[in-house]
Amino acid sequence: MNPFQIFDIAPSFDLDLKALEARHRDLSRVLHPDRYVGAPAGERRQALGKAIEVNEAWRKLRDPIQRAEALCEVLGIERSEATEPKADPMLLMEMMEQREALGDARRAKDLDQVEKLAVSITARQREVLTELTRRFAALSPPRTEPGAGSAAAGSGGEAPGKVSETDREQLLRELGKLRYFRRFLDEASAILDELE
Amino acid sequence: MLLDIFDPKAPPKAIGIDLGTTNSVVAHVRDGRPVALVNCDGTALLPSVVHYGPRGNVVVGRNAASYATRDPERTIISVKRFMGRAADDPQTKTLGAYRFKAPESEAEGRVVRFDLGSDGSRTPVEVSAEILRSLKQSAVEQLNAVGGAVITVPAYFDDAQRQATKDAGKLAGLEVLRLLNEPTAAALAYGLEKQQNGVFAVFDLGGGTFDVTILRLEDGIFQVMSTGGDSALGGDDMDRALAHELLPAMGFELDPEGNTTAPLEIVSLALETARKAKHALTERDEVLLELPRKGGESTEHRVTRAHFEQLIDPLLVRTGRSCRRALRDASLEAHEVDGVILVGGSTRVPRVKQFVAEVFHKEPLGDIDPDLVVAYGAAVQADLLANASDEVLLLDVLPLSLGIETMGGGVDKILPRNTTIPVGARSTFTTFADNQTGFEVHVVQGERELAEDCRSLARFTLKGIPPMPAGMARLEVEFHVDADGLLEVHAQELTTGIEQTVEVKPSYGLTDEQVEDMLLDALDHGEEDLEARRLADARVEGQRILHATQKALDSDVDLLSDAERAKVQQAVDDLEQAIGSAKKASSIQLAIDSLEDVTHDWAGRRMDRAIRAATLGKQVGDVEKRVEKARGIEAHLEESAAKAREQARAQEQARGGVAVSLEEPKG
Numbered sequence: 086m087n088p089f090q091i092f093d094i095a096p097s098f099d100l101d102l103k104a105l106e107a108r109h110r111d112l113s114r115v116l117h118p119d120r121y122v123g124a125p126a127g128e129r130r131q132a133l134g135k136a137i138e139v140n141e142a143w144r145k146l147r148d149p150i151q152r153a154e155a156l157c158e159v160l161g162i163e164r165s166e167a168t169e170p171k172a173d174p175m176l177l178m179e180m181m182e183q184r185e186a187l188g189d190a191r192r193a194k195d196l197d198q199v200e201k202l203a204v205s206i207t208a209r210q211r212e213v214l215t216e217l218t219r220r221f222a223a224l225s226p227p228r229t230e231p232g233a234g235s236a237a238a239g240s241g242g243e244a245p246g247k248v249s250e251t252d253r254e255q256l257l258r259e260l261g262k263l264r265y266f267r268r269f270l271d272e273a274s275a276i277l278d279e280l281e
Numbered sequence: 282m283l284l285d286i287f288d289p290k291a292p293p294k295a296i297g298i299d300l301g302t303t304n305s306v307v308a309h310v311r312d313g314r315p316v317a318l319v320n321c322d323g324t325a326l327l328p329s330v331v332h333y334g335p336r337g338n339v340v341v342g343r344n345a346a347s348y349a350t351r352d353p354e355r356t357i358i359s360v361k362r363f364m365g366r367a368a369d370d371p372q373t374k375t376l377g378a379y380r381f382k383a384p385e386s387e388a389e390g391r392v393v394r395f396d397l398g399s400d401g402s403r404t405p406v407e408v409s410a411e412i413l414r415s416l417k418q419s420a421v422e423q424l425n426a427v428g429g430a431v432i433t434v435p436a437y438f439d440d441a442q443r444q445a446t447k448d449a450g451k452l453a454g455l456e457v458l459r460l461l462n463e464p465t466a467a468a469l470a471y472g473l474e475k476q477q478n479g480v481f482a483v484f485d486l487g488g489g490t491f492d493v494t495i496l497r498l499e500d501g502i503f504q505v506m507s508t509g510g511d512s513a514l515g516g517d518d519m520d521r522a523l524a525h526e527l528l529p530a531m532g533f534e535l536d537p538e539g540n541t542t543a544p545l546e547i548v549s550l551a552l553e554t555a556r557k558a559k560h561a562l563t564e565r566d567e568v569l570l571e572l573p574r575k576g577g578e579s580t581e582h583r584v585t586r587a588h589f590e591q592l593i594d595p596l597l598v599r600t601g602r603s604c605r606r607a608l609r610d611a612s613l614e615a616h617e618v619d620g621v622i623l624v625g626g627s628t629r630v631p632r633v634k635q636f637v638a639e640v641f642h643k644e645p646l647g648d649i650d651p652d653l654v655v656a657y658g659a660a661v662q663a664d665l666l667a668n669a670s671d672e673v674l675l676l677d678v679l680p681l682s683l684g685i686e687t688m689g690g691g692v693d694k695i696l697p698r699n700t701t702i703p704v705g706a707r708s709t710f711t712t713f714a715d716n717q718t719g720f721e722v723h724v725v726q727g728e729r730e731l732a733e734d735c736r737s738l739a740r741f742t743l744k745g746i747p748p749m750p751a752g753m754a755r756l757e758v759e760f761h762v763d764a765d766g767l768l769e770v771h772a773q774e775l776t777t778g779i780e781q782t783v784e785v786k787p788s789y790g791l792t793d794e795q796v797e798d799m800l801l802d803a804l805d806h807g808e809e810d811l812e813a814r815r816l817a818d819a820r821v822e823g824q825r826i827l828h829a830t831q832k833a834l835d836s837d838v839d840l841l842s843d844a845e846r847a848k849v850q851q852a853v854d855d856l857e858q859a860i861g862s863a864k865k866a867s868s869i870q871l872a873i874d875s876l877e878d879v880t881h882d883w884a885g886r887r888m889d890r891a892i893r894a895a896t897l898g899k900q901v902g903d904v905e906k907r908v909e910k911a912r913g914i915e916a917h918l919e920e921s922a923a924k925a926r927e928q929a930r931a932q933e934q935a936r937g938g939v940a941v942s943l944e945e946p947k948g
Contacts, residue, residue: 093896108896112892113676114671114674115888115891118764119459119665119674119675119764120671122459122666122669123825123828123829125876126877128880131888133764135892136764137761140701141705143701144701274609275730
């Protein structure tokens with residue numbers, strides 16, 4: 086089952102994280118190993134397996150990159166190293182400059198500068214997330230039920246239409262940007278840990 | 282006072298144990314409230330000290346502590362600092378009255394061992410087991426029978442340290458229901474008290490460990506958002522900082538690494554004096570210490586609170602760093618925290634309280650005794666688990682990232698820190714040389730970039746890969762972390778269709794056989810006693826399973842076909858008979874296994890029903906919900922048939938090269 090099916094929600098990039106969290110709590114109430122402490126070993130194993138699935142799905146759905154990847158799979162968008170579109174040279178240039186600035190800030194032990202760089206990339210990340218939301222929404226069939234996060238019966242379900250090559254390329258390019266930003270932010274946070 | 286009337290048929294009671302660096306506590310829930318049980322010292326706090334006397338005589342607690350300065354070599358204090366650590370761990374180099382023994386054989390592994398001179402050596406697991414055994418004994422005396430136990434561990438304990446704690450529990454003859462993180466235990470004790478939703482920070486500074494945990498309490502669910510800390514930072518380090526000044530005053534020099542020529546008795550005395558000074562300084566502004574000097578005479582040494590605070594400042598700075606990182610990991614600002622809870626004896630130090638207030642911008646709560654609150658929480662959790670209560674649930678996280686060493690010595694993170702557990706993850710690797718038949722997997726835990734800087738958990742080689750060109754073999758490594766935070770790793774080679782599974786033996790833990798052997802050694806009559814105990818355990822287990830099965834029959838019998846139901850009934854009867862008459866644990870186990878066999882599919886259906894009830898209950902369409910809930914076996918059989926149809930159709934489409942549709946058949 087894909088993570089959307091495990092959470093019984095319609096596949097979408099624009100998820101209501103509050104509702105997702107509530108669903109996670111509901112599923113955990115039923116499946117958490119604490120509920121099966123007195124159960125026979127086999128039943129304990131079964132429940133553990135399901136609880137692991139739920140937490141794995143939760144981890145994927147909460148993280149925009151992994152959510153996008155899961156959604157690509159649902160929509161039949163092929164992702165592989167060979168067919169991934171090349172990164173925009175402008176972006177590569179920008180990231181190179183930013184990383185240099187980050188390295189300088191690290192050497193100068195300039196915490197404020199590291200934070201400032203992280204804030205600016207976080208803003209860029211937000212733009213890309215908005216863009217991805219828009220693009221995915223244009224591809225996904227309209228929701229059968231109004232209200233974010235509410236699930237369509239038998240969800241994970243609608244047949245994807247064929248995604249055009251242009252759409253695919255643009256989507257994956259945005260996703261690629263997100264990965265660059267993530268790596269940058271991870272690095273910035275490691276530097277903050279180290280400098281503090 | 283009400284007297285407990287002895288009832289030989291009373292069910293065994295679940296207990297909670299705080300196995301602390303300085304003190305340990307056992308508690309249980311009585312009339313809905315956690316209470317600490319009195320230990321062999323007649324108090325709630327049992328000093329975590331074990332003394333190995335001549336002729337195999339072992340004492341624990343206050344009596345053992347009285348030997349600390351007289352017989353330091355055979356008196357183990359703060360054993361928790363060494364749990365799950367290797368013989369060459371930096372912890373063994375810090376100032377302390379210990380003598381360590383180098384591992385003598387491959388079988389002794391890399392585990393650190395305390396040298397007891399003519400009485401051989403002991404591992405931290407064995408020493409901890411003595412403390413647990415003593416607590417269990419006290420509980421048995423007061424409760425008549427003890428069921429399972431919840432043992433607490435610092436949230437920041439890594440896999441090896443957790444495994445060591447669980448092994449100690451097993452070795453003490455306890456059924457370990459769960460390893461519970463100490464801050465989460467404290468939050469549980471507070472949360473039930475206050476019954477309020479919100480975000481809480483738990484600041485837990487114990488004798489040897491520091492944890493900070495940020496969690497959200499919402500409608501009975503304690504969701505840990507992030508955790509951080511240092512499993513080698515605590516009140517002991519404050520004592521050591523002061524002892525580093527006392528030793529020179531006593532005429533013994535220290536080099537910058539903390540090495541000293543002072544005999545163990547003097548080191549022990551300096552640490553003990555420092556600890557007393559620390560306690561006194563919580564009330565007073567200065568203390569005058571009388572110290573014996575090398576050569577005979579004594580000297581006076583003045584310590585002011587201001588000076589002591591200056592000494593411990595570097596330690597507090599480290600805790601502050603962990604707090605800010607935990608907040609960052611939880612995506613929260615300090616002012617968004619609704620309450621701060623203080624846990625651990627070291628939070629009694631006035632400067633620590635003040636520091637916590639500065640970090641979180643609010644006065645911390647400390648109304649439950651910081652020395653008992655963790656044991657209270659453990660007792661509550663033990664009670665919840667034993668009674669299968671569904672009012673409260675703790676959702677904890679993995680404290681440190683798990684990963685695999687890559688070719689260049691880096692780390693490929695497979696599960697990041699602060700992931701909600703239990704959880705699993707997979708990663709695939711490939712061979713890098715032609716005809717490579719083995720693949721080494723090195724599992725590490727930690728946040729550092731290089732594998733050598735992380736904790737090494739396990740190393741194994743996947744063998745028997747058929748010769749293939751480089752990059753062709755596909756190796757899948759699967760991580761499972763259970764609700765105790767314990768890791769299991771499986772590795773498989775996928776391309777050839779031959780699936781190999783490797784069970785990983787942790788570098789520091791014990792195998793089940795080793796635990797068994799040690800248990801045998803500890804029992805007077807060896808084999809005989811062990812079999813009697815196994816039989817008793819099997820009876821309890823059998824009863825529990827009968828009880829669980831009956832409960833399931835009461836609620837979900839409609840999910841069984843008639844034929845299945847007859848099989849279940851037969852297996853139940855067989856198990857009942859085995860429990861009544863079996864002379865060997867294995868016959869009961871056999872009956873348990875057959876009952877499990879015939880209930881396996883049914884258990885899956887019951888889980889699906891519970892999931893449906895939990896999720897559909899929250900959606901629009903109440904009529905539909907009731908219909909779904911009332912569905913019986915027919916609906917489930919129909920559903921699995923539909924699933925099979927869908928699978929077949931999908932396969933067919935995949936073969937035809939058509940995009941696979943995920944649409945479910947309308948039924």
